[in-house]
Amino acid sequence: MSSRSEALSSYKALIKALVRSSRRARIAQAAEDNKRQITLLTYKKINAVRQQAQEKDAKSKIKLIPQIGALTKKIESLKNQDPAKFKKFLFYGNVSQLREALLRDAQPETLIKRMEHIRDLAGFVQNQLEYEQLVERYNPGLNMSQNENVKRTAARVGLHVPEN
Amino acid sequence: MIKVSLRKNTLAFRNNGYVLRSSLCRTYASLSPLGVDQTVENNLQTETNRLAKTFTKFWDNVTLNSDNDALTVALDNKPIRTSLGHTLTVPKSRELLAIMLKNEWSSLPNLSIKPHSLPLTSIVSRCIDLESVSKPGCDPDLVSKIGGDRVKLSEALLRYLDTDTLLCFSPHAEYEGTLRSAQNEMYLPIISAIERFLSKFSSGPLRLQVLDADLHGLRGNAQSEEVREAARKYLNTLNLWDFTVFEKTVLTTKSFICAILLLESKAKCSSLNMKLSMEEIAKCATLETIYQTDRWGEVEDTHDVDKRDVRRNINAAAIVAYEE
DSSP: OHHHHHHHHHHHHHHHHHHHHHHHHHHHHHHHHHHHHHHHHHHHHHHHHHHHHHOOOHHHHHHHHHHHHHHHHHHHHHHHOOGGGOGGGGSOTTHHHHHHHHHOOOOHHHHHHHHHHHHHHHHHHHHHHHHHHHHHHHOGGGGOOHHHHHHHHHHHTTOOOOOO | OHHHHHHHHHHHHHHHHHHHHHHHSOHHHHSOOTTSOOOOOOOOOOHHHHHHHHOOOOOSOEEEEEETTEEEEEETTEEOBOTTSOBOEEEGGGHHHHHHHHHHHHTOOSSOOOGGGOHHHHHHHHHHHHHHHTSTTOOHHHHHHTTSOHHHHHHHHHHHHHTOGGGEEOOTTGGGGHHHHHHHHHHHHHHHHHHHHHHTTSSSOOOOOOEEHHHHOSOOOOOOHHHHHHHHHHHHHSOHHHHHHHHHHHHHHTOHHHHHHHHHHHSSSOSSSOOOOHHHHHHHHTHHHHHHHHHHOOOTTTHHHHHHHHHHHHHHHHHHHOOO
């Protein structure tokens, strides 16, 4: 009985660690996606405005207005989105596969071994996450983008990188 | 034609020179250190290589493709390949490992990927590459890419048994004797269990030579030839996956004994009647550091990072070692 509750608690620890480590990655991925979307939409909007300026006919000019408005709205809503607040990132997406593998029928000895093994899985995910966080904390330049890097290098000698 | 034969001559000459030199040296001095990445840089178009060169994420979906008895990790349906170009395939008996591999690749943030972000993949791809290189008739170039064949790697690993972390005892005077008594309490039962374990690979009972700072002072340590022979025999009984796990554990813990403990605690039927959890193994390997940080405090960016590093590597090794 005690081994069962132990297995359950290490399973909980595993899921918790998986959620934590995947959440961090998924937020970063969503933020990157967001940025790409915004760039794309801004480009579309610029094109639409340009087209509007070129049109001579007032009617077709008016036709483009709702399109531009929709694009602006979309860009605004994307800009206001905060991936860190997404509720779906609080769940681990891949539980069913993991649970299936953990609950597969086997010899009793194998099952005992497998239940003990869950603790090591949890230990790995947790320590890997903490290790990565620490490395990032102590080496802030590690994940810097090229633009940011150039900006800071320039700032060190009192220069500013021109906007755009 | 002339060019080719000339090159052959120089190559042969070089080989001769090398043999001459290494036969002059003491055997262990000619061995290159383990753990230094000696894989020769190549331009094979594999995912791991691409990742190593560009450090950027280039896929959307990670899947596990199963066929027959094996699971292959695939990025956008293209199988991941190891640095020598083999597919990253795991037998079905290691399904949990495959799931963890998939998780490792899908939980990478796309900003930039560092070598330390894929510990499981690095162990598994070494397993696969070592397996392919160990097949008879393999190209010697490939063998040197992976850092030597099994015999060479075993010899390098044996050096860790001489100065094993678990065989070095600190003086009674340090830390008011608390460290020494903790070492006695933890290491002595393990040492006698390992002596019994290794004796099975030898004709008679074996004794491991320990390094007691009170008795021996500051000097090196060496095991007897019988112990080395038994340890060599033990290493030869391991399959290549276990061998790679063993290597990884030795390099992490700086201890041959810890690696035996880890493999035996993950083995289906262990002949070592001692079972340690991964946390206990990590504690054994870092016992002295624990007492040092207790007394002098933790140094930022060193002790805290190392602590996680040891544990993530030991647990990763355990995950690869586990088989159903």
